[in-house]
Amino acid sequence: MEKTKIICPRCRGNGYIKVLASVDNPTEMTHQCPQCNSQGEIMIDETRFKNIQKERDLLSVAHIKKLEEEIDMLRKQKIYLQSQLRKKNDTKTEQTK
């Protein structure tokens, strides 16, 4: 099977990763990247690589769609809240009359 070389996703090609020592001790520790053995690159089956790319594309499309739905929902919420606010202001003006 065809193999292709990609930048290690774990360390982004650095060959090492920085991790915090512990939750209580936020000191950055440098570790050798276990995924690529500090090579910064990993060999991967080309088919698998293409699948990952395809998956990633699908994921971002789904993600964007979800975000758009959220924006739509928030927009509706905003319109609703604005109408509520207007109603409230209207009552207030009527009371002060």
Ligand SMILES: [Zn+2]
């Ligand atoms: Zn790595």
